Amino acid sequence: MTFEFIVGHINYWLFIVLMMTGLYIVVSKGNLVKKIVGLNIFQTSVFMFYISVGKITGGTAPIFPLDMNVDPDVVYSNPLPHVLILTAIVVGVATTALGLALIVRIREEYGTIEEDDILDIERKVASDENRLHGEAMGGRA
């Protein structure tokens, strides 16, 4: 692995760093909003990855001249990954919106958005149920 290889693939390294950062936040943070932020960073890393895929060395913006006289010597970047990722961005926005809406509802019902507190409440509900309906195994709480 030469120095050129490492520097030349800088956006892929950054993709991996961002992706791992995002995943780490989702797993480690107890605050539900922070988890959504982590999820966003994770998704954004994928956007960067796709856009990097579309880049061609020396390529310019993929816009043909108006008269459609395309110079065969001009290299264009690949626009398809950008288009794909527009769709993924929309999906990401929808996911974030839905996640935040759920958090609002969770706050209304539980009075907290900290995972530990929510788990405590759920554990209590579950133990009440177990007392009422018999012991059960497994489950989230």
Next chain:
Amino acid sequence: MATETSHHVAMTLHDHLPMLQVLIPFIASPLIVLMGARGGLSWLIAFVASLASFIVSIVLLMEVIDGGFISYAIGGWAPPLGIEYRVDAANAFMLFLISGISTIVLPFAYESVKAEISAKHHTLFYSCYLLCFTGLLGVVITGDAFNVFVFLEISSLSTYALIATGAERDKRALTAAYDYLVMGTIGATFFVIGIGFLYMATGTLNMADLAERIADQENNRTIKAAFAFILVGMGLKVAIYPLHLWLPNSYTYAPSAITAFLAATATKAAIYVILRFTFSVFQPSFQFEVYALEFIILPLAVLAMFAASFIAVFQSDLKRMLAYSSIAQIGYMLLGIALLNSTGLTGSIVHLFNHGITKAVLFMGVGALVLRSGSSFYSRIRGMGRVMPITGAAMVVGGLSLIGVPGTAGFISKWELVQATLERGWWPLAFLIAASSLLAVIYVWRFVEVLYLHEPAYGADHREAPLTMLVPIWIMALACIYFGFATEITLGAARTAADGLLAGTTGMLESVTSTEAGH
């Protein structure tokens, strides 16, 4: 090569069936929001759309059941550049299952939703339901890898919202939906990273084209990474054993009708995607794929069969018990895939179908019990089989099919799986399938005992479920028995599908050059 002229030929409605399959529920969904604000109109629109979609799926299945396929170029843009819908035996069978389950669950949903969700949310509920339905159909029908992701997210996002509607009964539906949202999004993003790698290596997104271009790139590390990401990402959606954590709570706290629909269709559509990618896009002869299936998926499948069944035995809530049983049954389907032979694949596809109808009976039965007794805890549904004999009897049929008793649908698929293990010479696996079925006997017996061998609980409504629930439940229960005897339909379609999948690339190549409907 009729590609140039075919764009200008006026196409009949019949040629547009693959598009209509997805488009009907997709258009009906906003229509509900616009028109169905009053009364039962929203339900009616949803039902009509679902029924129309079901009829389309039957026509499509009839056309491809002999092994051909239909290729539909969206907007007339020829594949591989344009998005292609491709219907062959495997996905026509899935379309038939998904739209059939939806059409039968919807009449059941009418009463169930009325009881479980407040009236002001009904319009949006049915609208969301149709979006989820559209997404699942789209995932199955499309021949474009990125399109799978788009439809997957359409169905997932509406699923999260639908699960959260259970919050009116139990607030834990919200956290269940949130957990599913986080895990589902990670899964879908992994999947899209995998697609990105595939695109990087090949420059195409059409599945048939992908298959052709990676056929001789077995040792390409980008391809290997793509396979890993796709398998793990879809594994989350399928709920492969250690990735199943979202499933029990989602199924337990979602409204009964949604649980019945999702349990019978959503995980099945995800399994179909795994099938499609492992067999049609990647070659089953790729060494890394054989290793992944034999050394990772196979042990996990066996683990799921036992661990999840074992947990199911010790539940106090019927709905949660069935959720764990679903995870175990998914193990059987993955086992069939991991065996990598025609019989195993056939067994896997048939089990997918049979388990779909079996779980539909059981979860709808639970919905009927919840309607009358207010809860699905064993202590609350005690003796309800005596006061609701018709519902109870259907649930016993479903339970028998879940175990795999001869004469029910569940037996056929398990028998096929056992035969597949023997064909591979892995007889210990055959023994394990039988052993885990014994665990199923225990948990099925537990609920049968609760339903029949106790005095009916006080405080419950001692009436039989309404007719709109009984009819769908019994259609499914009779289907469980029917497909236990008339095996040529399911086994025949599944064999054609399995052979088509195992033929892999060779079966898919022709259509890259043809945009016309037909072979």
